[in-house]
Amino acid sequence: MQSVLRSYKGIFPNVGERVYLDPTSVMVGDITLGNDVSIWPLVAARGDVNHIIIGDRSNVQDGSVLHVTHKNTDNPDGYPLIIGKDVTIGHKVMLHGCTVGDRVLVGMGAIVLDGAIIEDDVMIGAGSLVPPGKRLESGFLYVGSPVKQARPLKEAERAFLQKSSDNYVATKNDYIAEG
Numbered sequence: 001m002q003s004v005l006r007s008y009k010g011i012f013p014n015v016g017e018r019v020y021l022d023p024t025s026v027m028v029g030d031i032t033l034g035n036d037v038s039i040w041p042l043v044a045a046r047g048d049v050n051h052i053i054i055g056d057r058s059n060v061q062d063g064s065v066l067h068v069t070h071k072n073t074d075n076p077d078g079y080p081l082i083i084g085k086d087v088t089i090g091h092k093v094m095l096h097g098c099t100v101g102d103r104v105l106v107g108m109g110a111i112v113l114d115g116a117i118i119e120d121d122v123m124i125g126a127g128s129l130v131p132p133g134k135r136l137e138s139g140f141l142y143v144g145s146p147v148k149q150a151r152p153l154k155e156a157e158r159a160f161l162q163k164s165s166d167n168y169v170a171t172k173n174d175y176i177a178e179g
């Protein structure tokens with residue numbers, strides 16, 4: 001039986017301390033998971049044609065798909081997928097070859113495409129689409145398909161970005177204790 005963590009071309013995922021990996025998730029190849037990361041049911045991440053990094057305390061919720069774009073002559077670095085610290089990736093999100101800063105919330109069902117850059121402290125509404133190469137400015141709520149800047153985040157929403165991460169760290173600790 002295949003395990004959650006799988007190698008590709010001899011490269012095996014690198015997993016930090018106290019990470020929770022749901023047994024139905026799949027992590028392939030060049031993936032680095034920071035400390036206290038949680039990966040929930042049915043998440044699929046393929047670090048095959050480029051690498052994936054997920055920062056400390058970030059959570060990737062059920063059914064999300066993470067992938068990358070290969071390197072080529074027009075684009076020598078390709079598009080890796082870099083996720084910062086204390087990031088909340090909601091249910092059934094698609095992240096493809098993009099860069100996500102710290103304390104970002106990506107709403108459920110959102111799609112973020114190659115080369116997009118999400119700065120720190122951003123909230124992306126459920127069901128939004130972030131087009132290739134788009135940059136989302138720190139401190140704002142973005143919604144829609146394609147996303148538009150909706151308004152500055154309220155103080156409570158900014159605080160919630162950290163709170164959401166803290167909640168998921170506590171929940172994954174419960175799951176780890178459950179065995």
Ligand SMILES: CC(C)(COP(=O)(O)OP(=O)(O)OC[C@H]1O[C@@H](n2cnc3c(N)ncnc32)[C@H](O)[C@@H]1OP(=O)(O)O)[C@@H](O)C(=O)NCCC(=O)NCCS
Nearest residue numbers: 088089090091106107108123124125126127128141143144
């Ligand atoms: C966007 C969001 C943060 C709410 O923002 P808000 O400003 O409080 O939203 P409101 O309910 O006041 O609605 C404001 C407007 O935005 C619209 N709206 C709300 N959420 C939207 C979304 N995700 N996409 C597009 N439009 C949205 C509302 O319909 C409303 O439109 P109207 O003014 O024409 O009636 C919230 O709806 C959302 O998407 N949260 C993400 C939750 C999530 O996925 N969490 C993941 C972890 S489980």
